[in-house]
Amino acid sequence: MESDRLDFDALILAGGRSSRLGGVPKQGLVFEGATLLQHSLAACSAASLIAVVGPDSGPLPAGVLACREQPEFAGPAAAVAAGLEALGRAGGGRDFTLVLACDMPRAAGAVETLAQCLASPAGAGDGVMACSDDGTAQMLLGFYRTSGLKRAVQALSSRGGLINGSMRSLLASLDVQLVTVLAGTTDDVDTWDDAAALGVDAGQPDVRQDRRGSS
Numbered sequence: 001m002e003s004d005r006l007d008f009d010a011l012i013l014a015g016g017r018s019s020r021l022g023g024v025p026k027q028g029l030v031f032e033g034a035t036l037l038q039h040s041l042a043a044c045s046a047a048s049l050i051a052v053v054g055p056d057s058g059p060l061p062a063g064v065l066a067c068r069e070q071p072e073f074a075g076p077a078a079a080v081a082a083g084l085e086a087l088g089r090a091g092g093g094r095d096f097t098l099v100l101a102c103d104m105p106r107a108a109g110a111v112e113t114l115a116q117c118l119a120s121p122a123g124a125g126d127g128v129m130a131c132s133d134d135g136t137a138q139m140l141l142g143f144y145r146t147s148g149l150k151r152a153v154q155a156l157s158s159r160g161g162l163i164n165g166s167m168r169s170l171l172a173s174l175d176v177q178l179v180t181v182l183a184g185t186t187d188d189v190d191t192w193d194d195a196a197a198l199g200v201d202a203g204q205p206d207v208r209q210d211r212r213g214s215s
Helices: 036-043 076-089 107-119 146-158 167-171 192-198
Strands: 008-013 050-053 065-067 096-101 127-131 137-145 177-180
Touching: 008 036, 008 076, 036 050, 036 096, 036 107, 050 076, 065 076, 076 096, 076 146, 076 167, 096 107, 096 146, 107 127, 107 137, 107 177, 137 146, 137 167, 146 167
Parallel strands: 008 050, 008 096, 050 065, 127 177
Antiparallel strands: 096 137, 127 137
């Protein structure tokens, strides 16, 4: 894998309210025989450390951390802060941190493209963020320089904006490069119509895929 050339930690954000799905947790939805969380874990498999930020979703692969933003449902900025803290306590602190929302079942292809950009000699400022071919940026699919993320968390917290803060507000001060990724790899599941279009359902995962996250 190209991403093996990049030493990074990863945060999987899985703590949203899923209000447009009637409160059904996104991480448990199923795509091609595995849950969306399992697909996210597979997309992050080259990371040195992985933290899943969200409610208890059952057993995780060995070595994967679990934490929760406080207060619960406090938004993505607070989730990133909680994840960075958990990674730091566990000995994390690689130059880059992959931030990935758990509702993009085909994200692995985008992760590979972004990792290739960072592995190139030119590098990329404070990080790289996935962008669809129509120009839509996906802030919850990006590699961000860990030191920059930590500074951004501290700055937002000092202004009282961390709780219920958006990723846009968190990343506003960072120099992040947009990278166009393969079509479909940033498609996410916000509604049941989205789920139907992607072939995602609320069924049971194939037990043969239980080890997908630890591959």
